[in-house]
Amino acid sequence: MFVQIKNLTFHYKNSQKPLFENLSLNFKQGEVSVILGESGSGKSTLLRLIAGLEVPSRGSILIDQAVMNDNFRFVQPEKRGVGLVFQDYALFPHMTVEKNIKFGLTKMNRKQKQARMEELLAIVGMEDYASRYPYELSGGQQQRVALARAMAPNPSLIMFDEPFSNLDSKLQLQIRDELQEILKRTGITSIFVTHDEEDARSIGDRIILMNNGKIQDEGLPEMVLQKNKEKLSLAYV
Amino acid sequence: MYLIRKMRSQFNSWALLSVIFSVLILLPALLIMVQLFAESNENWEHIKEYMLKNYVVNSVTLVSFTGLFTVLIGVSAAWLVSAYKVPMHRFFKWGLILPLAIPPYIGAYTYHGILNYTGVIQTTLRNQFGIKVDQKFFDIMNIPGAVFIFTMFLYPYVYIITRSFLENQSSSLIENARLLGKGSFMTFIQVVLPVSRAAIVGGVSLVILEVFNDYGVVKYFGIQTFSTAIFQAWFGMGDIYSAIKLAGTLMFIVVLILILEKVIRGRKQYSYSTSKVRPLQPKELKGWKKFAVLSFFISLFALAFAIPFIQLLQWVYMTYDVILSAAFADLIWNSVFVAAIGSVLIIIVALIIANFSRLSKGWIGKVFSKITVLGYSIPGAVIAIGVLTLFLSLDEKVITLYEWFGLEPTLVLSLSISMLIFAYVVRFLAVGFNSIESGFDKVGTVFTEASRTLGMSVTKTFFKVDIKMIKGAIAGGFILVFVDILKELPLTLILQPFNFYTLATKTFQYASDERIHEAAVSSMVIICISALSIFFLHRVLEKEPK
Numbered sequence A: 001m002f003v004q005i006k007n008l009t010f011h012y013k014n015s016q017k018p019l020f021e022n023l024s025l026n027f028k029q030g031e032v033s034v035i036l037g038e039s040g041s042g043k044s045t046l047l048r049l050i051a052g053l054e055v056p057s058r059g060s061i062l063i064d065q066a067v068m069n070d071n072f073r074f075v076q077p078e079k080r081g082v083g084l085v086f087q088d089y090a091l092f093p094h095m096t097v098e099k100n101i102k103f104g105l106t107k108m109n110r111k112q113k114q115a116r117m118e119e120l121l122a123i124v125g126m127e128d129y130a131s132r133y134p135y136e137l138s139g140g141q142q143q144r145v146a147l148a149r150a151m152a153p154n155p156s157l158i159m160f161d162e163p164f165s166n167l168d169s170k171l172q173l174q175i176r177d178e179l180q181e182i183l184k185r186t187g188i189t190s191i192f193v194t195h196d197e198e199d200a201r202s203i204g205d206r207i208i209l210m211n212n213g214k215i216q217d218e219g220l221p222e223m224v225l226q227k228n229k230e231k232l233s234l235a236y237v
Numbered sequence B: 001m002y003l004i005r006k007m008r009s010q011f012n013s014w015a016l017l018s019v020i021f022s023v024l025i026l027l028p029a030l031l032i033m034v035q036l037f038a039e040s041n042e043n044w045e046h047i048k049e050y051m052l053k054n055y056v057v058n059s060v061t062l063v064s065f066t067g068l069f070t071v072l073i074g075v076s077a078a079w080l081v082s083a084y085k086v087p088m089h090r091f092f093k094w095g096l097i098l099p100l101a102i103p104p105y106i107g108a109y110t111y112h113g114i115l116n117y118t119g120v121i122q123t124t125l126r127n128q129f130g131i132k133v134d135q136k137f138f139d140i141m142n143i144p145g146a147v148f149i150f151t152m153f154l155y156p157y158v159y160i161i162t163r164s165f166l167e168n169q170s171s172s173l174i175e176n177a178r179l180l181g182k183g184s185f186m187t188f189i190q191v192v193l194p195v196s197r198a199a200i201v202g203g204v205s206l207v208i209l210e211v212f213n214d215y216g217v218v219k220y221f222g223i224q225t226f227s228t229a230i231f232q233a234w235f236g237m238g239d240i241y242s243a244i245k246l247a248g249t250l251m252f253i254v255v256l257i258l259i260l261e262k263v264i265r266g267r268k269q270y271s272y273s274t275s276k277v278r279p280l281q282p283k284e285l286k287g288w289k290k291f292a293v294l295s296f297f298i299s300l301f302a303l304a305f306a307i308p309f310i311q312l313l314q315w316v317y318m319t320y321d322v323i324l325s326a327a328f329a330d331l332i333w334n335s336v337f338v339a340a341i342g343s344v345l346i347i348i349v350a351l352i353i354a355n356f357s358r359l360s361k362g363w364i365g366k367v368f369s370k371i372t373v374l375g376y377s378i379p380g381a382v383i384a385i386g387v388l389t390l391f392l393s394l395d396e397k398v399i400t401l402y403e404w405f406g407l408e409p410t411l412v413l414s415l416s417i418s419m420l421i422f423a424y425v426v427r428f429l430a431v432g433f434n435s436i437e438s439g440f441d442k443v444g445t446v447f448t449e450a451s452r453t454l455g456m457s458v459t460k461t462f463f464k465v466d467i468k469m470i471k472g473a474i475a476g477g478f479i480l481v482f483v484d485i486l487k488e489l490p491l492t493l494i495l496q497p498f499n500f501y502t503l504a505t506k507t508f509q510y511a512s513d514e515r516i517h518e519a520a521v522s523s524m525v526i527i528c529i530s531a532l533s534i535f536f537l538h539r540v541l542e543k544e545p546k
């Protein structure tokens, strides 16, 4: 198991009731897992916990056998080697595409940085945009830059928080296929958050159905979606 | 266990620095509070017995009437500007803020100069018209006069906050009231006043703090208040002990008022939210109403800015060749030097505490941001006494250390420039902090988080991302603090080193020596720098929402 979450308990400061209580969940190496759930069910929070942006009150998280946090330890986000593509991309507005992508390449020299940056721009098909600023890009282009930036430092795990929510439906399809292609090609372990069933079906190797901070079901996409058809359709009416 | 891990996750050096700075900031106030309960001496007994009541009555009278009049003027100006269009609308919208550029003590001696026996009004009446008027009708060196001065130069606080509230937040309410057939006046009374209560209270509490802080006006007008009493105790009698007691009592009163403010304001927060709220559309005015509103604007602008400004210009013209000399260059250098160092330090401390407080979420962060704001509520003279006490006791330690090594004991720390600058930091940290905090609020934490998942530590993120994203807020905060230090009077008067003057203290010295014409040049420098900063900030503020 690549990511192991054991008995995780977490609550936000200003809420009484814990969002997660004794949550346990695993992710396999090289797999694309999709967390599907309605708004407010805790999908983003789970990603933030794995990335180290929130501190759980109990339980442990292991990534690649290494303890990220348990009752004694807490590894800072910058030391976890986890890439996260934010819901609204969070591209640094004061940096060009090139600078954004090079940002996480701290351990490389100038030449290596340049090479890696060009490599990633090629992967996401944005070679001609290196000197643009984020506000000079369309939503889909920003999304691709965000992906390139997260992948540049070669994270062992990459997570996406509803990366398509800001795109129109035609672009959504196109980018989704591209993303799937890239993920398959690089073989990187990835976790993908969405509330769109179609996204989940087409991109996931496995689906985790989440509701109110609890895992309702998990397994192969078709099976999970079939089994929970009624619940899902109810939830999205 | 959870707590320990939690602490560890919270970037220790930032926490440590924030704690150290906050303790330093709190120390002067704490020292005063502790001393307030120490046993009393004879002097203090005397003051308590015979004078204290007078100080309280005078201070409270000044504060109440100034509060009342600034609300009346500030709120009506804000309402008229946001609801109606008159000729030169844009000019008045910004012009009515300008009086803020004139510190009340400068306004005070300027008006005295205009109105006294040799002033422009009396001489004109005598020489052109042969009319002799008893000077007592033109005497403003009394409590009503001081209230007039404070009102004229402080009402912009109420005006700015109320106006921006009315323009940004309340358009639908007001338009609804109009649609429901309410007349303008009824709309104002029944809708505008109640909904903008929190904004008004916010503005007027700034005014009140300024009045408590003032030393220049009351000293010049010969009115006995807490500030003058603190000066008297320290400079007149060399009695730091009574000064501390007075400072403590004043601080106590100010705290009471702040609590009162919270209660009155209730849970409603006024905000400068720049979201998509539709701005209120001003309505064109016609006939006598237009004339009335226009005359109100013109007289307010004339009394609070144009008249004193023109008078100062004339005095500048009379005296500039005498005043502009090497000594004056020194004065400017001193002022700019302390203001620049003070502002830089404040911005650094504010950045550190603000960054820690926003990243640590939760209550810890809130506590820190409350502490930094404290200094601004405490009058300058009180902070000066607190800082003085702190440095004197530090010096005692240093002196014993010196004696220990067989060296000549001297006062090293007290009355040095570093003490003055430290006091500025305590007093004005809030100004820089508020600006930086609102900058951070606007950008949120998502960029910081993105940077951290890309492998940057909190500190690297701070330099590579956070600071760059709030450049505007940093510049704005720097300018505000710089101007505040430049204008500062009571604290500087108490703590300036021997033979060290700033523009503000020299101005005040000239004025106190009845050489008001000579004070004009330095006053003009202060006013122009303040006006420029106001202009700059409002340009920035106006541009930002779009």
Ligand SMILES: Nc1ncnc2c1ncn2[C@@H]1O[C@H](COP(=O)(O)OP(=O)(O)OP(=O)(O)O)[C@@H](O)[C@H]1O
Residues within 6 Å of the ligand: A012, A013, A014, A015, A019, A037, A038, A039, A040, A041, A042, A043, A044, A045, A046, A195
């Ligand atoms: N910073 C916060 N402070 C307090 N509560 C929060 C915070 N962020 C989220 N929550 C609460 O935690 C719960 C889960 O939020 P989360 O953002 O993880 O949901 P989500 O599944 O990502 O929803 P969405 O699909 O809308 O993005 C919600 O009830 C939300 O209100």
Ligand SMILES: [Mg+2]
Residues within 6 Å of the ligand: A043, A044, A045, A087, A161
């Ligand atoms: Mg979410």
